[in-house]
Each structure stands twice: as C-alpha cells, then as structure tokens.
Amino acid sequence: MSESRPRVQLTRGVPPVESFPIAQLAECAAAVLHEYGDVVLQYAPVRGFAPLRALLAREAGVDDDRVIVGQGSLQLQDFCARYLLGTGSVVYVEEPSYDRALTIIRRAGGQLVGFPLEEDGPDIDAVEARLESGERPKYFYVIPDFQNPSGAVLSLEKRQRLATLARAYEFWIVEDVPYRRLRYRGEEYPTLFELAPDRVIQMSSYSKLVSPGMRVGYVIAPASLAGPLAKMAEDTYIGPSYLNQAIIYEYIRRGWLEPNIARLCELYEPRLGATLSALEQHLADLATWQRPDGGFFVGVTLRFEVSADELLERARAANLILTDGRGFFPGCDVENFVRIPFCALTPEEINEGVVRLAEVLRGLVQAV
Amino acid sequence: MSESRPRVQLTRGVPPVESFPIAQLAECAAAVLHEYGDVVLQYAPVRGFAPLRALLAREAGVDDDRVIVGQGSLQLQDFCARYLLGTGSVVYVEEPSYDRALTIIRRAGGQLVGFPLEEDGPDIDAVEARLESGERPKYFYVIPDFQNPSGAVLSLEKRQRLATLARAYEFWIVEDVPYRRLRYRGEEYPTLFELAPDRVIQMSSYSKLVSPGMRVGYVIAPASLAGPLAKMAEDTYIGPSYLNQAIIYEYIRRGWLEPNIARLCELYEPRLGATLSALEQHLADLATWQRPDGGFFVGVTLRFEVSADELLERARAANLILTDGRGFFPGCDVENFVRIPFCALTPEEINEGVVRLAEVLRGLVQAV
Structure with missing residues (x-):
C-alpha cells in the first residue's frame, strides 16, 4: 500500500x-550592483557590509564593531566554538537541541551537557545544581524562541534566572534567535541579550526571514570577543560576500522586510x-x-x-x-x-x- | 618630506x-534570479551549484562528485587542513609561501617545513632528502604558477619530480592555482593535477578572474577526500550561496569569461x-x-x-x-x-x- x-x-x-521574494531580491541585486558594484565585488573588511552592520548595531544598541555579518550564522557559531573551546571544555545545551550546533561543539572538542527541556525551557534547577557543584561551562547554547527542534519558548522567569547565573558563574550564553520574529500569536519576551548584554553572544540570520540561499547571518558579540571572532573569520574566508549582504541591506532599506x-x-x-x-x-x-x-x-x-x-x-x-x-x-x-x-x-x-x-x-x- | x-x-x-565587469555581473544576477530564483534562494546541496560543478568536472575530466564549489578557496583549504591534519602533522610548503595558507595550516595543528624557492620552484633535492630520511608529510602546499608571494613558476622538471615523489611517498599535493590563467607571455606547463590526479587536491577560484567579492572558489579532490571535505563543509555552513555560484556560471555560459x-x-x-x-x-x-x-x-x-x-x-x-x-x-x-x-x-x-x-x-x- x-x-x-x-x-x-x-x-x-x-x-x-x-x-x-524573488522579484524583489532581483531588483535589490541590480540596484546594489549598480550603486555599490565596486565595493561588493572587491575583497572587503571581514566584519561585513558596513551599512547592514550599522543598522543591526543601532537596533541592538551596540557599537558597530560588535556586529559581525558572515555567511550564515552556523559558521559564526563554528568560530565561537573554535575560539572558546578546547578539548573537554564543557558546553551546556538544551536537550534536545539543534543537531548542527551540537556537531559544531563536538568538533571543537566541547563536552556536551544537556538539560531536559520543559514546556518553558530547560530545567534551570538542574543547571544551578551543576554550577553549584563546581562545574564551569564555557557557554550555554540556547534557542530561546521557538526552539529547534522542540518549538519551546523560554519563559521570562527562566530567562532572568539564566542571565543571573551567567553573570554569577561567568559563562557565556550563545543565544540563537533565527525564529524569533516568526511569532504567529502571543507576546514576546525580552531576549537574553537584552537581559545580560555583557554575557550574551547573540546570533541570528535572514535565512528564515528572507532566504536561506543568501547565506547572511550575524553575531552580536561582547566587545572582548568581537575582535577574536573577526580574526578567526578573516583567517578562514578573508571576507564574506558583500553582494549578498548588500542585497539584504537594500531589501531592508526599501522597507520590504517587515x-x-x-x-x-x-x-x-x-x-x-x-x-x-x-x-x-x-x-x-x-x-x-x-x-x-x-x-x-x-x-x-x-x-x-x-x-x-x-x-x-x-x-x-x-x-x-x-x-x-x-x-x-x-x-x-x-x-x-x-x-x-x-x-x-x-x-x-x-x-x-x-x-x-x-x-x-x-x-x-x-x-x- | x-x-x-x-x-x-x-x-x-x-x-x-x-x-x-560590473554591468555584466548585474545582467547575470538578474538572469539567474529570474531563471533559478527558487534554487539559488533555497538551502541547497553543499557541493555547490550543479551546472558550475558539471562544467568544472568536464574541464578536469573527473566525476562531478569530486568538485566542491565553496565560498572562496581559502575556506576549502581550511577544510583540507582540519580534515587531514592533527597536532604535529608535517606539512611541506614553499619558502616563502602564501601567508594565509600558512596560518590555516598552523591553526589546524600542522607543523610547517619550508623549502627555499629557487627560480624554478622549491628545492626538490632537499624535499627528497627529507623524505628519504623517513619524514612523512601529510601534504605539500604548492602554488606552482606565479606563486604568491614570489611570482615563481614551477618548472616542468620539478613538477614531474614532485608528482613522482608524492606517489612514491604517498603524500597529497595541495595545488593552488588562482593565478594560472593570468599568464601575460610564454607557455604554460601542465598542472600537478594533470601529472598526478590521484595525489593532487587542486584549488582555484574566480577571485582573480572575475571578482573576489563573489567568493566563489573550488576544489577538485581525489574521490577518497571529496566526501569527507563535503561533510566538513556541510557541518560548517550547511550550503554555500548558490546565487554567487549561479552568477559565475551564467557569466561563463554567456562566453564572457575568456x-x-x-x-x-x-x-x-x-x-x-x-x-x-x-x-x-x-x-x-x-x-x-x-x-x-x-x-x-x-x-x-x-x-x-x-x-x-x-x-x-x-x-x-x-x-x-x-x-x-x-x-x-x-x-x-x-x-x-x-x-x-x-x-x-x-x-x-x-x-x-x-x-x-x-x-x-x-x-x-x-x-x-
């Protein structure tokens, strides 16, 4: 049968x-090649197309230098993992979590510790217990909004507790928010970045909001990490494709994203x-x-x-x-x-x- | 003063x-978005845009599967280094050599051994002596045509000796040929890939022939390495930007590259x-x-x-x-x-x- x-x-x-939005993106591509052709076709600074970085920095309320726009956000995660982790470094994750992120952490030598997802996010009591027992993770990888693969949303209370723990025990939070804007009903909570900007490395991308094939993702990093991550990117791909980033910028500038x-x-x-x-x-x-x-x-x-x-x-x-x-x-x-x-x-x-x-x-x- | x-x-x-060629690339961008918009804007197989891979495979006389088109060739080198090298793995290089390639090898744990460049390429007697003494490099990174940074061209005799040594001592040759087509006078020699296709991982890109900002580079790998390199790429960036690759393909298809x-x-x-x-x-x-x-x-x-x-x-x-x-x-x-x-x-x-x-x-x- x-x-x-x-x-x-x-x-x-x-x-x-x-x-x-194929026709709109074709218009944007033509416009940016005409307007910025000499910039987008050249090698260019590794942190990404400056107008797009400025826009993201303004939205996040940070210096432009703290924004790195790369070729999809997964690779930016790879830079975080390679920079922050060594063999045996502990990384906390939700359980279940995004399979590709787990692979990246393992490949960088990270030792994964999972915390079962409840309806309102991972079990924070369990997190606190492990921290109190003396374990020190390098970072906690979290997808707080419409988590992949579960769909779970981290509650406000758990966001606050996690931010407090990150500060008290000095670990980073890698906050991945590619689905955050795709809320079909209900009210959103503040991001972890908003709650603890000093401890959070926030990642997102336009893959789910415009097109994954554009490969435009970004990280907003604490000042102490942005430099090393940019160096890691430059040593890996020299610079990203500005064409793609300029197309996304143009798309936003024309008011088409919302x-x-x-x-x-x-x-x-x-x-x-x-x-x-x-x-x-x-x-x-x-x-x-x-x-x-x-x-x-x-x-x-x-x-x-x-x-x-x-x-x-x-x-x-x-x-x-x-x-x-x-x-x-x-x-x-x-x-x-x-x-x-x-x-x-x-x-x-x-x-x-x-x-x-x-x-x-x-x-x-x-x-x- | x-x-x-x-x-x-x-x-x-x-x-x-x-x-x-800004205007031509703008035409190609518009054409591919109209013709292949649904393909180039989507997540797509990691080895790259199929028509471009088929074209490169035909030119090289290999199966399409052995061609991986990525986001610039440097990153493909990074995948080679991460896959092939461990801490202390010996890598032979010309001395001097491309600084970014050296960084990538060091970062992957490789131990660099340099061979002084003569007018016709590195000192192959010295290479042979080290191999005879029992040293086993994982690979030899060579830029045989208009070497970066020296401008040197590897002579036919040294190409043949290097190919023979690679076969005899079973090391890979990573052959980087981004400048090869930019010959202003004189006759070209066969590539190392042509001389020893079973031992050579050949890299090149369109950065110097069309535009570096497009970030389109490729590797032609032996069958045993293409799979692991593709896996490494997928685990790093899921897939490359097909838009850029389709633009380059369209540019070639229209007869504009030559x-x-x-x-x-x-x-x-x-x-x-x-x-x-x-x-x-x-x-x-x-x-x-x-x-x-x-x-x-x-x-x-x-x-x-x-x-x-x-x-x-x-x-x-x-x-x-x-x-x-x-x-x-x-x-x-x-x-x-x-x-x-x-x-x-x-x-x-x-x-x-x-x-x-x-x-x-x-x-x-x-x-x-």
Whole structure:
C-alpha cells in the first residue's frame, strides 16, 4: 500500500519556495550592483557590509564593531566554538537541541551537557545544581524562541534566572534567535541579550526571514570577543560576500522586510494550526508535544519506547521521510523523539504526514 | 618630506576596481534570479551549484562528485587542513609561501617545513632528502604558477619530480592555482593535477578572474577526500550561496569569461612590465627578484639584512605601505623580503612605489 501514496517529507527546516521574494531580491541585486558594484565585488573588511552592520548595531544598541555579518550564522557559531573551546571544555545545551550546533561543539572538542527541556525551557534547577557543584561551562547554547527542534519558548522567569547565573558563574550564553520574529500569536519576551548584554553572544540570520540561499547571518558579540571572532573569520574566508549582504541591506532599506515577515506569518500560521490539530486528532494517546506560538517546528515525544532505526524504516516504507531524532540529543541516545517541521508543507500535506506517522506508530506499538 | 607625497599601497593582492565587469555581473544576477530564483534562494546541496560543478568536472575530466564549489578557496583549504591534519602533522610548503595558507595550516595543528624557492620552484633535492630520511608529510602546499608571494613558476622538471615523489611517498599535493590563467607571455606547463590526479587536491577560484567579492572558489579532490571535505563543509555552513555560484556560471555560459581574462592580461601586463623595469632601474644593487610572466606579484629579496620592523616603519614614514614579509615564511624569521603586488596600481604608481622603496632601502643601508 505504501508505495502508491505521495512522499511526505518531514526532514529539514527549510522555508517553502513560494516564500521567497524573488522579484524583489532581483531588483535589490541590480540596484546594489549598480550603486555599490565596486565595493561588493572587491575583497572587503571581514566584519561585513558596513551599512547592514550599522543598522543591526543601532537596533541592538551596540557599537558597530560588535556586529559581525558572515555567511550564515552556523559558521559564526563554528568560530565561537573554535575560539572558546578546547578539548573537554564543557558546553551546556538544551536537550534536545539543534543537531548542527551540537556537531559544531563536538568538533571543537566541547563536552556536551544537556538539560531536559520543559514546556518553558530547560530545567534551570538542574543547571544551578551543576554550577553549584563546581562545574564551569564555557557557554550555554540556547534557542530561546521557538526552539529547534522542540518549538519551546523560554519563559521570562527562566530567562532572568539564566542571565543571573551567567553573570554569577561567568559563562557565556550563545543565544540563537533565527525564529524569533516568526511569532504567529502571543507576546514576546525580552531576549537574553537584552537581559545580560555583557554575557550574551547573540546570533541570528535572514535565512528564515528572507532566504536561506543568501547565506547572511550575524553575531552580536561582547566587545572582548568581537575582535577574536573577526580574526578567526578573516583567517578562514578573508571576507564574506558583500553582494549578498548588500542585497539584504537594500531589501531592508526599501522597507520590504517587515511586510515580508507579516506575509510569512500569515503563510505559516495555518500550517502550525494544521500541525497542532492533526496531532490532537491522531496522536493524543501516543505522544506529547509542545504547543508553540510560532517558528518552524513542533517536537513530538512518543509516550512509549521505540527503536529509532525501526521508526525511520517503517516511516520510509509508508513514504514518510523523517529526520533521525537522535541527532538532537547530546548523547544521541533518545529514540522516541520526532521533529515536525511544518512551514514547507501545506495544511493538507501536514495532515497526511501526521496521519501516516500515527499509522506507523500504531504499527510499532502493536509490534511491541 | 614624506607626508606630502601621496600614499602608495603595496599590501594585499587585490584586483583593481576597474577590472570588475560590473554591468555584466548585474545582467547575470538578474538572469539567474529570474531563471533559478527558487534554487539559488533555497538551502541547497553543499557541493555547490550543479551546472558550475558539471562544467568544472568536464574541464578536469573527473566525476562531478569530486568538485566542491565553496565560498572562496581559502575556506576549502581550511577544510583540507582540519580534515587531514592533527597536532604535529608535517606539512611541506614553499619558502616563502602564501601567508594565509600558512596560518590555516598552523591553526589546524600542522607543523610547517619550508623549502627555499629557487627560480624554478622549491628545492626538490632537499624535499627528497627529507623524505628519504623517513619524514612523512601529510601534504605539500604548492602554488606552482606565479606563486604568491614570489611570482615563481614551477618548472616542468620539478613538477614531474614532485608528482613522482608524492606517489612514491604517498603524500597529497595541495595545488593552488588562482593565478594560472593570468599568464601575460610564454607557455604554460601542465598542472600537478594533470601529472598526478590521484595525489593532487587542486584549488582555484574566480577571485582573480572575475571578482573576489563573489567568493566563489573550488576544489577538485581525489574521490577518497571529496566526501569527507563535503561533510566538513556541510557541518560548517550547511550550503554555500548558490546565487554567487549561479552568477559565475551564467557569466561563463554567456562566453564572457575568456574575453575577460584576455582583458585582464592586457590590463596587467604593462603593470608587470613597469614593476620589472622600475626594479631594474632602482633596485639592481640592493635586491634580487623573480621575473614572472604573469600573476599578481613580484617577490623581492634584499641583498642585505634588515630589521623588518624598521623597514616597515621607514616605509610608512615615506607614505609607502608594505606587507610584513615575515608572514610569508614558516618561521616568520626572514626579514629581508618584500612582496610587490602590481595589479591594482597604475604603471606610474608602481614606479613611484619602487622609487620610494629604493630610497627607504638606501637609508637603511646607510644606517647600518
């Protein structure tokens, strides 16, 4: 039966093609090549296209020097990890967390310590206990808004506690906020950067707000770290592509970013709604999940133990392609987690995906 | 006296702004966004824009899988170093060599062993002697055509010997050829890749042929290395900017690359000529230098010992900005080397720079 149904892809968190403002970006590309062609086609200072940095610095209330715009934010994280970590350096993370970030930390020699995600963010009592026992992490990697992969939002109280702990125990917080602006309902909390600008390295990008293919991400770093991170970037790629950064700047300058974000929220909200409804309807007895007000993901935790290999295999047989949930856990040892990225699918496709997931899970439960 | 003269900048090897085909690149940008907008604005496979990879693979006579197009070639070198080297791994280099490449090798834990450059490339007898003594380098980093910083070209005989040694002693050759197509006269030799495709990792980029700001560089790797390098790239930046790569592809597809290279050769040849004439006229008694038939640089070795700090300082007082020559040497211990990058200066500026350099050097000789 499985082969006949169309494939449903619940893998990476990519925006749908229909979300890209292609014509506007083409206009911006032409404009910047005409206006700044000599600048964007040349080698250029490594911290990035100055007008875009100035705009981000103004928004954050920091000196321009503290803003580094690079080729996607993941690589800027790689610079942080390579600069801050040595073999065995402890890094705190939410559990689950963004699989690519975990890989980067491991590759730099970091030793991951995970803190289970609750509905309102990681277990801060557990964090405090480890700090009190004497452990000193180099940093805590957190995605406070619509976390990848769970969808969780860090509560105001936990934000405040985390900021206080970072100051008291002198560790950095690497705050990754690519989904923050994609809030479909409800009120936002202050960022960790706003609460503790002296201890927070904030990362974000335009991948989810304009286009991932542009590869424009940025970091706002404490003054003591911006210089070493810029040096790390220069020693790695000399300078970033100013063309891409200038296109993004032009897009913002023309006033197109805010309407685009509004358009994306309108596009994605029904997809989130469809995900939550389908889960409620088909998975209530099989799993629990977060109920985010935005972002790209709903993380689903099964109420029973499974073999991830078997789950992936059975899903594939039903033409349902899942990401291996183990990758989101520091120890790669949790098998009963499924991430549902809902933005790139229509409500109908989402419903079909959840129906098929429920069918696969019921098969697994019966097999136990 | 010094303050009144205009600044002459003999620092990094950047192309002149007038070399950039701005209008053509703007046309290509518009075309690719219209034609491939959905592809170039999305996350995409890490090895790069498929049509450009196919074109490069066809030229090199290899499978497409062996071509990785990244964001400038330096970063691809970083992936090679991080993948191939551990703490203490031996890497052979020409002495002098490209300062940024040396930094990348050191940062990855590599231990640099330099082989003095002769007129026809590094001293291969010395290489052979070290190999015979039992040393096993992971790779030899070579810039065989119009070497940075010296301008040297590796002779055919030395290319053949190096290829034979790489096979016999099983080390890789990282062959960096960004200047190869910028030959203003004379005949080119085969690349090391052509001589030993099984042992050579070849790097190049469009930075010197179209625009450095595009950040489009590539590696052609042996089949056993292409996979791990691609994984390293994916774990670092997910995927490269396809927009830039598609623009370069479109530029080539329209038949604009070859005429552009011809135009660059016409622009740069008189600049090389002016450099060699000015050196002959003003520095013959003070220094020796390579007489390249192309590229971006002429490396000048002073006939006397100086303090590099004093040289840089006195040059600066004469409003002549030099790069610290020590950076091109593995031990940073050679003080009497000056790199002259000639492409971004007019013949008049070059002459003025060399006149001023001679004046500074005469002052230093007298001070001794």
